[in-house]
Amino acid sequence: MKKLKSNMESVSKIYFIDNPYPxxxxxxxxxxxxxxxxxxxxxxxxxxxxxxxYANDDENSEDDDEELSDWDSKIVWGNYHACTLSSNYWGEQRGIRINKLDEKLDFDAVVKKDLFSNDLPSDQHFDDDDLAFNIYLLGHDSCAGHQIRFSxxxxxQYDIIWTGKIALTYSGDDEFSHEFKAExxxxxxxxxxxxxxxxxxKAAEMFKAKLANFEDYEFVDLNPKSNKREYKLDKLKH
Structure with missing residues (x-):
């Protein structure tokens, strides 16, 4: 996974709305x-x-109010250290489908529109296997209702705004009552x-059949120093 480069004007962050870290x-x-x-x-x-x-927290800023909810308590957040939000980190194939089988995919057209996961559970049905992403937040919780905007x-390169809803299912709450926003x-x-x-x-044949403007892509060796050949298809930089 890539480490993000940032400058003083554009630090990539995620905000968990109304948590103790505004x-x-x-x-x-x-x-x-x-x-x-x-x-x-x-x-x-x-x-x-x-x-x-708690990376930028003051040493003496922890709460000591036992009546606080998990979401509101810095002590609870500190117990779980950091967040991972991912469609592929835990080995499962999740993510957001972006094509229709009867149409060629135009990448540039896709990123001009907002992307939606359309996986927010109904009152009658909640199956974690239906969700597009996994999240480790305050334990292994659940997230859904994603909207992703590209600029x-x-x-x-692109700037991305990513929002969604969270349920603290690790602690037994299946209501998607919390929200996040990533910039x-x-x-x-x-x-x-x-x-x-x-x-x-076969990969070339399949991609040619499914991608518009296939000539704008090239296969890139993932491990050029290895004897094992493994490729991905990337957009040409021009």
Whole structure:
């Protein structure tokens, strides 16, 4: 996972609305990639990890009010150290599907629109396996209702606004009553992966059938110093 580069004017952060840290938490790792699955569906994957919640906290600023909820208590946040929010970190294939099987995917058209996960559970049904992302927040909690907005900047980079809802399911609460907002600066799309069982020829055939403007992509060796050939499909930088 990539370490984020930042400057004084644009530090990537995630804010957990109304938690004890109104200034947010710096995002230390962020990645945005794509993949095609065995059925020809194409997905976006996102992964982020924060610094420790208390990284910029004053030594004597912890609360001692036992009546505070988990969400409001700095002591509770401190017990869980940092957040990981990801569609692929724990080995599961989640993420947000971005194509229709009967249409070629136009990457540039996709990132001009807001992306939605459409996975917020109803009152009658809640299955964690249906969610697009996993989250470790105050334990292994749940998140849904994601909205992701891209703003293209320079050098093939994007600023991203990512919002969603959180349920503290680790502590037994399945209500998505909390919210987050992540602001990510200068992110790069890292290319499309494909099943390891596919040959390079099959991958090329599948991508050509599913991606618009296939000529704007190239296969990149993931491990050029290794004897094992493994590739991803990336956009040409021009």
């Amino acid at each position: 200034n947010g938490h710096k995002i230390e790792e962020f990645s945005w990639s794509g993949r095609i699955d065995e059925y020809g569906f194409i997905w976006f994957d996102f992964h982020l990890k924060t610094e420790n919640y 293209k900047t320079e050098n093939h 990510i600066f200068n992110a790069e799309f890292e290319g499309f992966h494909y099943p390891k069982t596919w040959s390079l020829e």
